[in-house]
Amino acid sequence: MFYQDGRLQYPVRVETPSPLFAKMLQQALGGVEGEIRVALQYMFQAFGSRGPAKYRDMLLNTGTEELAHIEMLATAIALNLEGASNVLKDQMAQQDPAVAAVLGGMSPRHYLSAGLAALPTNSEGVPFDTSHVYASGNIVGDMYANVTAEATGRTLATRLYHLTDDPGMKDMLAFLIARDTMHQQQWLAVIEELGGETEVLPVPNSFPQDQENQDFNYVFLTTSVDGTGPEGRWSSGPSLDGNSEFRQEPASPLGEVPVLAPPVPEAFAQEEQMDPAAAPPATPGA
Amino acid sequence: MFYQDGRLQYPVRVETPSPLFAKMLQQALGGVEGEIRVALQYMFQAFGSRGPAKYRDMLLNTGTEELAHIEMLATAIALNLEGASNVLKDQMAQQDPAVAAVLGGMSPRHYLSAGLAALPTNSEGVPFDTSHVYASGNIVGDMYANVTAEATGRTLATRLYHLTDDPGMKDMLAFLIARDTMHQQQWLAVIEELGGETEVLPVPNSFPQDQENQDFNYVFLTTSVDGTGPEGRWSSGPSLDGNSEFRQEPASPLGEVPVLAPPVPEAFAQEEQMDPAAAPPATPGA
Amino acid sequence: MFYQDGRLQYPVRVETPSPLFAKMLQQALGGVEGEIRVALQYMFQAFGSRGPAKYRDMLLNTGTEELAHIEMLATAIALNLEGASNVLKDQMAQQDPAVAAVLGGMSPRHYLSAGLAALPTNSEGVPFDTSHVYASGNIVGDMYANVTAEATGRTLATRLYHLTDDPGMKDMLAFLIARDTMHQQQWLAVIEELGGETEVLPVPNSFPQDQENQDFNYVFLTTSVDGTGPEGRWSSGPSLDGNSEFRQEPASPLGEVPVLAPPVPEAFAQEEQMDPAAAPPATPGA
């Protein structure tokens, strides 16, 4: 169960409202890198958690913290929209090009659809959809998904920090950037607790590794037409799971040109596709 | 530029076509964990690559390999659909419950929309959309996104491997599972080459770290109503970037209940919302 | 800010797991009528609330309760999936048609993507997207949106109740149905508190009503080719806002056939479209 106290986790102040910055902040609220995503992702990972109970507990603690970040950003967006409808009207009337220019990028739906409040969309108006909630049932796969979310989230927050000179907004973003710092390492700490790369790789580590193809699991395949490729940590030296050595080889086709059976009549291809004389010889697998 | 030779990277054989397995395989083709996603993701990371040239080269090599996996899976799906339209017709006629039962879960669009071929959708018919292509311009953030893609991809492939007894399909999946093993470590090898966690964290490491809030960047905040929380590697010991120590504290609200200004007349709220007497006192940030 | 205690608002028990019922329950979790939608909708209405503070408070209380319903349903789905992967494997093997038939409709992604846990999608695998979160800034419009959500939600819950014989599931649904009963009336109670239909209509009631077209605001227009239409409360008697009388008339075109200007050259229409001789005469508005 969940509870609230109506107060913000951290103060949200806006000295100079900017509807253009309100639009930018939407990316951190409803974008793929945003707070709606992490809140739902950590919660769904908790709700489906199987195995040691403490991971469920940890996920639920942080998923609930992310709800407070949704609240902070939605408040920041609304405060940046104070006064915006008048300037939108002015912009329509073309009477002050300087003002109009600044607000040229305002999201029209902030006024039209929300009456000057936040929307659950990204900075270009695309709604968030939950296909971005990763919860695979494999804890290490999920931790890497969480690190990704916090790394792209912190990158976004630093870019937003760069764009604004408002001291209230800079203060809020400095807080959110700090939380992203912690959360990145929090999820990696789980991987370390589980033994680190030599223990958790490959993900999932519960699949019998002798059932995977042993000729292709530690080789960097190049696809350049001349057969060369870039050398790096990935092309030589021990593999990160400690099980083998990396090497590099040109990719080459081991299969044939695939040939499907002629169309069956009830699929209603064109007649010319169904001419047996024109059909290629069947492949072994067909 | 790109080239092709029409041959498959690895043989694709199906001994006993199964339209239900064709549907399952769609998840590995057009699902969030699938091959269309990684092909486009690695390509877009290459196309936008800034900095040392070898990473662009590496990404392009592997992105191009993933195109071959799209081709393999699309072929595997088509081969599993041979004969499927007849049994769909039989199923409609209710004349053989045993057959009908088996095919109960066939994707109708494999016949209706594609004439017995693969579709660029997931196993439940949802089209792939490119919001899942992560290419942030920060190489470490992108590498973690790639590890996530390969970890969820390998987990999916092992589940598909478990579901089938067809030797051709098991052989193809053993190959794809092996490639996922390599690719997971390939992306982590980039992170190791860049210095490992103590160097690359927090992502991005180019933001001046003294500008983030120093009170909140290494503390695990609990949100439980009783203030307790799960202990683990994340709650004590040195932080993974080597800059500080982890600790644990209960989250508490530092902000106030947010108060927005009354609605402006041109937003056309209800009149009762605009009564100044009913309005709460303004917050400091308003 | 938000808090949690990890416990469920109401007990969730499943005596006989049913992966098919797990799929059905997804509609109440991630469907348009489901709990993710109402949780986010009530929260966004609270976050953007302007005017008397008690409505923000009320919305936040109930939005937070809906988070607990998300948790309950996600748990119910996971409990209904216990054992499901084995029967999916059996189904693939065709060895027990009776079992296969029952599970024919199982969601493949419950196993493939989630490892036997809930997904944030509807019963047909479509992800939830936040375009369904209504928060217009007009409190009466929002209250009607909330009544709609709870009315379609309760209708869905009664249909789910009809489908299951599991006592644990029936008990959980009887609780959720009761909450929908309360919430429907809770939102209508706000409208009553604001004065009821004669005061709040038309929404928004702050637009100067003499600026709307007075010939068309209380007439039911019929579009049947013979000019007749169905009689009812909407076609005679006082209007519900008390401002006028309903009447009924056949719709008739007051405008002309619209004529747009010929294509400009830089739009690159076909040449034949740009022949001035073939162009129709301009309309008054063009």
Place this chain on the structure above:
Amino acid sequence: MFYQDGRLQYPVRVETPSPLFAKMLQQALGGVEGEIRVALQYMFQAFGSRGPAKYRDMLLNTGTEELAHIEMLATAIALNLEGASNVLKDQMAQQDPAVAAVLGGMSPRHYLSAGLAALPTNSEGVPFDTSHVYASGNIVGDMYANVTAEATGRTLATRLYHLTDDPGMKDMLAFLIARDTMHQQQWLAVIEELGGETEVLPVPNSFPQDQENQDFNYVFLTTSVDGTGPEGRWSSGPSLDGNSEFRQEPASPLGEVPVLAPPVPEAFAQEEQMDPAAAPPATPGA
């Protein structure tokens, strides 16, 4: 069957074309609050109508009227785009900042994809999707959905009216605002005809009300950490269906912390998740 006469239901005139207003009008055409939605929603309610025939008839009459509003808005958008490609070109050339400023928010797809015509999208370019068409089979639930559509639609139209000074556009919007006034009350008139709130609540009223949980169907649950909550019409007095009395109580967890079974091997979680020693004790429902 449907017919047309090519003429507009109401005159559409534009004195001063404004590509920025064309973009704003898209919200009323292809937005969630727009005309494509109501046209399809009323039609699908009609097509699936069961019970007294007059409601099908009424829905079909008004759904057909909404088609005429689609036509009006698409025409208004095209007329607002006359001349827009030249100024877009000018804007690209940076030669007249004042003009460029005004058109900074023009939708690029109006020129690029449509050659200066309307698109079936909202004001931010998001296509309309039919998940927004509510037709539940329960007439009262559907009527509330229709009131919601018309309330958000009228709110949007009043905001558009505020933004424009063009007399033709103001005249067209005054007509559409008037129709929204009528349609709001038309759908509520059906509810009154069916007996009003005391008869139609809770929706659906055909579910046996003694099967819902009697402890939770008339209580406003607060989720604040201190157990208090906002008082209002919803927290005391007779319920709107006349069956009980409202009251207010703090929410409290009646369930336990949920515990799922350990992962089955074939879900390929990490090995550490499958350690029986680490598993929590099973919950009663597991």
Place this chain on the structure above:
Amino acid sequence: MFYQDGRLQYPVRVETPSPLFAKMLQQALGGVEGEIRVALQYMFQAFGSRGPAKYRDMLLNTGTEELAHIEMLATAIALNLEGASNVLKDQMAQQDPAVAAVLGGMSPRHYLSAGLAALPTNSEGVPFDTSHVYASGNIVGDMYANVTAEATGRTLATRLYHLTDDPGMKDMLAFLIARDTMHQQQWLAVIEELGGETEVLPVPNSFPQDQENQDFNYVFLTTSVDGTGPEGRWSSGPSLDGNSEFRQEPASPLGEVPVLAPPVPEAFAQEEQMDPAAAPPATPGA
């Protein structure tokens, strides 16, 4: 303006309701190949029509006919769902495997969301979205889009015809197949009226053809690694627009490996990406 008479364009009869066929029919209603798409596509082409008035008129006539097809299919789906909820309940209870098998593929939302009526989705539950409405402002491009819609639509209808033995459904589909026959040729007739391929190609024919690259506009480029390619009508003989001769050549890269500038500091890439020593030399275009 639009009108209706409530009657169906063609009789819709179902002798033996089949909820599985109801699901299949959804593809023809809300699929990409379906009736909602063509109705909206022809209407939007009409609404944005510039040039000779008769094409607008023609498009409006047929767009309005497609509305009647939406109505027919929605009715057919509802009639196929009569009785379906009971068998869904039976299926849940596992008591009759034969019945359960047949209905294994029923759409759950037909019962859960619509109360046994049609939904505006495809056969796998994906909502229709209006990004599929093609209306480019170029009449020949639009006519080809319309031919495509009718060709995929007729292919779908023939596959549905194959699946059913119900005489009422076969009769309805034979009518819809006939209309698709007419509509395919109707759109091609416009192209013939405009002069046929030698006049209308390339689309758009109003772009000055000497401004396109004259080395690449009539050559079939092969991308095979060995430089060979399939011979056909496309590789020799006069071009279809009569302006040149087709020929075939291997594709070869005329450009260089692209090099982007190093990341700017404010994009917050990783530090290693910003090392000037590691940066590749700039390309000519950078």
Place this chain on the structure above:
Amino acid sequence: MFYQDGRLQYPVRVETPSPLFAKMLQQALGGVEGEIRVALQYMFQAFGSRGPAKYRDMLLNTGTEELAHIEMLATAIALNLEGASNVLKDQMAQQDPAVAAVLGGMSPRHYLSAGLAALPTNSEGVPFDTSHVYASGNIVGDMYANVTAEATGRTLATRLYHLTDDPGMKDMLAFLIARDTMHQQQWLAVIEELGGETEVLPVPNSFPQDQENQDFNYVFLTTSVDGTGPEGRWSSGPSLDGNSEFRQEPASPLGEVPVLAPPVPEAFAQEEQMDPAAAPPATPGA
């Protein structure tokens, strides 16, 4: 299998970077008319190809060429974004209205999400989704879909050509326009090779044409209320397939007003809908 050499198919140069043109170019990359779509469409048609092998080969050759166009456009977008973040920052600061005006329409996600690189979205930020990949299994239907893609693609490219004065961009677009010219005719050449319109129509031509309704397959139906309609090539003369004569008739309803059975109790409609006395008489098809 696929290969690459890292070089561009055609040079991509940008003399004067323009973030606004970068946004416009996104339509050609990730829009419905764009390169991601055609690359995937031709590949999926190849992967599912049944019948003569040379069509598979041809589709694979051109699908692979389109990958090079994706690479070119992504590079062009990145080059147009050089320097864009500084001006975005300036725009936020309002200090130079002339600059701000020009960049008012820049896509915020080019900086926020991609760090100044291309995104797989259209010009308004909507991600590409694969429901736009047409591959029906009928080769003629697919060829018309391909002509449509190239016709809308070339129209878009000519509009982009019109917008820019940058010589590098004009040169690149002149190349892409030329390839669209070739590809339009390439797909039509397949139709000519298969016999032209008299042989391939109606699509599919393998459905027994005597099973379609013979009264409606060559008649243009008018839906105007006065029964008249536009005359053209479609209303008289021989049909394009050579099988019949076109004619024109007013549409008229051959069916009745549809009547569905009353709601079943388990669908939980409102009680008033279930009153048998209020139900209309059943239709013949019910």
